[in-house]
Amino acid sequence: MSTSPSWTPSDIPDQTGRTAVVTGANTGLGYETAAALAAKGAHVVLAVRNLDKGADAARRIEQSAPGASVALQKLDLSSLASVRAAADQIRAQHDTIDLLINNAGVMFTPKQTTADGFELQFGTNHLGHFAFTGLLLDRVLAAPGSRVVTVSSVGHRFARNGIRFDDLQGERDYSRVGAYGQSKLANLMFTYELQRRLRGTGTIAVAAHPGGSNTELARNSPLLLRALFAVAVPLLTQDAAGGALPSLRAATDPGVLGGQYFGPDGFAEQRGNPVVVASSRASHDIDAQRRLWTVSEELTGVRYPVPATV
Incomplete structure (x- = not known):
């Protein structure tokens, strides 16, 4: 891995001939990630819920990087049929x-369910991506040196007691912050379990988090959190381009290892240079990772073409 004191999009190797699929690529972190990859020559599929916004994102990418190769794909992660x-x-x-x-x-949403009856944040952030990845994994495995990068959050630490398997969908007790934390913890646990299953293949699984990024994601935050966020934005957070750097490094740095987790190196991992960071103790519970995997397969009906390992 690069030992440079800073890592920027200029460090992304040439991506010509490579195909990247980026979910939520019409705005914020996803847009910046897609734009940077396209500027380096990748063919980028913008997998978005709103095709009009996606088309606008594609136009902006093509304007900023003439000759960029982008395509649109409708994807609503809150619907397994759409996935x-x-x-x-x-x-x-x-x-x-x-x-x-x-x-x-999605982040800090009021209590809602997906089209399939799952709690919205867990269903969208984890189960939707679990299913999407599983359904595409043979195509990923077919590409030498391929990677699955899943975006988590420092908010995974909100789920201090781990995954609530006894109330996975928040039916008995719902907290929008707690549910978000659980979904982001699930993203990490999914990455770690997937990496174990990918051993011996040419593919790795990596996680990243953007730190405190000033994007639309916080629009559903409770009023007090929004007020605190407004005060903290100039001091702690970075723009979406900065927030995308951990994902981009996880996706493209030649020195990345499977199972690593990237985030900013600044105060409280809120902003700064993208580096390998640590995740919570709960995220490393192997038994819980395996249980989450089994439950996710049962809920989504998606089975992966890679076996479990001991």
């Missing part, structure tokens, strides 16, 4: 996928 349809369409168009970047997400 399956999107995966089918991507599979029909691509024999290989070099980078799958699971970036999209």
Whole structure:
């Protein structure tokens, strides 16, 4: 891995001939991630819920990087039917996928359920991406040196007691902050378990978090949190381009190892240079990772083409 004191998009190796699929690529972190990869020559599939916003994002990328190769794909991670349809369409168009970047997400939403009856944050942030990745994994495995990058959050530490398997969907007790924390913890546990299953293949699984990024994601925060966020923005957070750097380094730095977790190196990991960071003790509970995997397969109906390991 680079020992440079700073890492910027200029450090991204040439991506010509590579295909990247980025979820939530129409705005914020996803847009900046997609734009940087396209500028380096990758063919980027913008997997978005809103095609109009996606088309606008594609135009902006093409304007900023003439000759950029981008495509649109409708994807609503809160619907397993949409996830399956999107995966089918991507599979029909691509024999290989070099980078799958699971970036999209919702944050601090009021209690709601997905089309399939899952708690919205867990269903969108984790289960939607679990299903999407599983349905595309053979295409990822077919690309030498491919990576699955899943975006978590420092908010995974909100779930201090781990995954609430006894009330996974928040039916008995719902906290929008707690549910978000659980979904982001699940993103990390998914990455670690996936990496174990990928051993011996040419593919790795990596996680990243953006720190405190000034994006639209916080729009559903409780009023007090929004007020605190407004005060903290100039002091602690960075713009979306800065927040995308950990994902971009996880996706492209030649020295990255499977199972690593990238985030900013500044105060409280809120901003700064993208480096390897630590995740919570709960995220490293192997038994819980395996249990989450089994439950996720049962809930989504998606089975992965890589076996469990001892």
